[in-house]
Amino acid sequence: xxxxxxxxxxxxNLYVRGFGQHKVSIDQFHGEPGPDQLMAxxxxxxxxxxxxxxxxxxxLAQASIAHAVGHLRHSTFGRPVEKRKPLLVAVIGLxxxxxxxxxxxxxxxxxxxxxxxxxxxxxIDHADSLTFTALSARLATAIHDPTYTDGNYWIIKxxxxxxxxxxxxEDTERFESMAKVLANDLGQxxxxxxxxxxxxxxxxxxxxxxxxxxxxxxxASATRDSRADASTNxxxxxxxxxxxxxxxxxxxxxxxxxxxxxxxxxxxxxxxGWTTLVDMPAPATVVPPGLRQRPETARHLLKPR
Amino acid sequence: xxxxxxxxxxxGAPVTLRGRHVMDERIKPxxxxxxxxxxxxxxxxxxxxxxxxxQIPLILKGPTGCGKTRxxxxxxxxLGRPLITVSCSEDLTxxxxxxxxxxxxxxxxxxxxPLTMAVRYGAICYLDEIVEARADTTVVIHPLADDxxxxxxxxKGEQVHAHRDFQLVVSYNPGYQGxxxxxxxxxxxxxxxxxxxxxxxxxxxxxxxxESAVDREYAARLVGIANQSRELHGRGLDEGMSxxxxxxxxxxxxxxxxxxxxxxxxxxxxxxDDEDALAALGGFVEAHFGP
Numbered sequence: 001x002x003x004x005x006x007x008x009x010x011x012x013n014l015y016v017r018g019f020g021q022h023k024v025s026i027d028q029f030h031g032e033p034g035p036d037q038l039m040a041x042x043x044x045x046x047x048x049x050x051x052x053x054x055x056x057x058x059x060l061a062q063a064s065i066a067h068a069v070g071h072l073r074h075s076t077f078g079r080p081v082e083k084r085k086p087l088l089v090a091v092i093g094l095x096x097x098x099x100x101x102x103x104x105x106x107x108x109x110x111x112x113x114x115x116x117x118x119x120x121x122x123x124i125d126h127a128d129s130l131t132f133t134a135l136s137a138r139l140a141t142a143i144h145d146p147t148y149t150d151g152n153y154w155i156i157k158x159x160x161x162x163x164x165x166x167x168x169x170e171d172t173e174r175f176e177s178m179a180k181v182l183a184n185d186l187g188q189x190x191x192x193x194x195x196x197x198x199x200x201x202x203x204x205x206x207x208x209x210x211x212x213x214x215x216x217x218x219x220a221s222a223t224r225d226s227r228a229d230a231s232t233n234x235x236x237x238x239x240x241x242x243x244x245x246x247x248x249x250x251x252x253x254x255x256x257x258x259x260x261x262x263x264x265x266x267x268x269x270x271x272x273g274w275t276t277l278v279d280m281p282a283p284a285t286v287v288p289p290g291l292r293q294r295p296e297t298a299r300h301l302l303k304p305r
Numbered sequence: 306x307x308x309x310x311x312x313x314x315x316x317g318a319p320v321t322l323r324g325r326h327v328m329d330e331r332i333k334p335x336x337x338x339x340x341x342x343x344x345x346x347x348x349x350x351x352x353x354x355x356x357x358x359x360q361i362p363l364i365l366k367g368p369t370g371c372g373k374t375r376x377x378x379x380x381x382x383x384l385g386r387p388l389i390t391v392s393c394s395e396d397l398t399x400x401x402x403x404x405x406x407x408x409x410x411x412x413x414x415x416x417x418x419p420l421t422m423a424v425r426y427g428a429i430c431y432l433d434e435i436v437e438a439r440a441d442t443t444v445v446i447h448p449l450a451d452d453x454x455x456x457x458x459x460x461k462g463e464q465v466h467a468h469r470d471f472q473l474v475v476s477y478n479p480g481y482q483g484x485x486x487x488x489x490x491x492x493x494x495x496x497x498x499x500x501x502x503x504x505x506x507x508x509x510x511x512x513x514x515x516e517s518a519v520d521r522e523y524a525a526r527l528v529g530i531a532n533q534s535r536e537l538h539g540r541g542l543d544e545g546m547s548x549x550x551x552x553x554x555x556x557x558x559x560x561x562x563x564x565x566x567x568x569x570x571x572x573x574x575x576x577x578d579d580e581d582a583l584a585a586l587g588g589f590v591e592a593h594f595g596p
Binding site for chain 2: 010022114
């Protein structure tokens with residue numbers, strides 16, 4: 001049953017309210033996802049869920065919202081990514097999706113069948129591939145559907161580990177440890193991972209961006225560190241020059257991070273604190289001693305041949 | 306106006322109620338024969354008994370289908386008192402309550418109304434949805450609801466002093482009727498009040514199991530759907546699904562109807578005609594029973 005946008009939005013706002021989420025609004029993305037897969041999956045914020053453009057079918061939209069409610073109830077939002085690599089971030093998201101869905105099914109047992117429809121299709125779509133997307137889609141199905149069979153060792157291992165971890169669904173550290181093992185296995189298997197084209201599977205799941213954030217202070221530190229590295233690696237600099245540069249770095253004001261909201265014109269969403277601006281002095285220009293002493297030589301080097 | 310007699314005791318002998326007194330034959334048909342199931346959720350039984358002992362009239366407030374009427378029936382059985390129930394409407398007149406002269410073969414004869422009968426012979430008089438009646442009609446209960454405990458029958462020129470077992474109980478749903486339909490403050494202040502809510506999930510599951518004989522898993526899912534619907538109170542629905550609706554859905558399931566269909570018939574379609582609310586409620590059913 002396809003519904004027009006207004007009816008979908010109103011009915012789905014009632015639907016999410018039924019899960020006790022009175023302050024969460026549902027929006028629908030209008031348009032085609034961009035080449036960077038932006039808005040190809042739902043996005044979640046603390047007070048809103050923006051459904052992907054293909055969620056106009058009522059059941060798909062409700063499946064997405066029920067999954068989002070799982071995150072809103074059971075996930076920690078905005079954890080710093082820190083040094084986690086994209087592959088690990090994706091696997092942690094996959095395991096977190098499965099964990100919160102298991103918790104939701106405890107309270108809403110019909111969701112197993114609702115979500116299962118999309119898992120079944122996802123497993124068929126990715127049956128013959130060994131890409132990260134295919135393996136993660138089939139692991140998601142293997143965890144969701146106890147009757148699903150898959151001969152891939154990594155999927156068998158992942159399902160077994162998840163089953164073991166399910167003894168305590170609130171022990172998130174254990175699930176993250178499990179994700180690290182699985183991500184490491186993928187690295188050993190040389191499974192390529194392209195973060196720009198990756199989409200969570202099945203399609204009712206969100207993009208998991210709600211789980212992570214880049215810490216502003218960490219960004220500033222990284223900038224400062226890279227500048228210090230540039231100064232210390234300048235082996236051709238004289239001792240005086242290096243000392244002078246260090247003195248400038250030490251006396252310069254510390255970088256300050258500013259967080260700004262960002263308007264996503266495609267999703268029509270204003271995200272608070274989404275953009276980090278680091279305010280710091282411009283790096284000092286260091287002229288190699290040879291150039292200062294023999295500028296004509298330098299000019300010679302710059303002449304076109 | 307209608308009023309109900311409950312299941313009848315056929316014994317012709319005077320009834321001795323727990324050794325207290327002999328009951329008049331005319332009120333005996335209003336005794337409740339078998340125990341109506343009621344699952345207490347708080348202190349309501351204890352409070353009702355205390356109010357009866359002290360002859361304090363009671364208001365039962367709460368949403369539709371939460372068990373107010375069943376509670377009164379249970380208490381009438383528990384206390385061994387007859388129960389006369391009057392379903393109030395805007396057509397209810399004071400004469401409908403207290404009685405009137407009617408013509409018969411012997412001329413004009415006075416006939417007690419349900420209220421007068423309860424007052425005269427000692428019964429619980431339950432005025433269901435009292436705010437549906439016009440305010441001037443309900444003023445007739447004022448002298449019964451204070452220390453006087455008497456009912457003036459102006460047309461008959463009689464003042465009936467209430468039997469010691471007379472108990473006045475009224476009910477209404479504060480969330481359903483608008484402020485235009487409210488009890489007069491002078492009426493309210495003559496009563497004590499018990500506030501009814503839908504029972505907690507565990508208690509409601511027990512009620513559904515007991516009333517319908519479905520298994521616990523089905524009962525828990527039905528209660529889950531009802532709890533979700535109650536989140537829409539005031540935002541799509543005037544009222545959430547009542548316990549009565551759950552019991553009816555459960556009975557259909559016990560009869561072999563598919564759960565999704567049973568929920569549609571007994572819980573979704575009766576409660577709203579709004580397409581958006583229907584879609585959301587359908588989603589709740591699928592969240593518990595699957596698509």
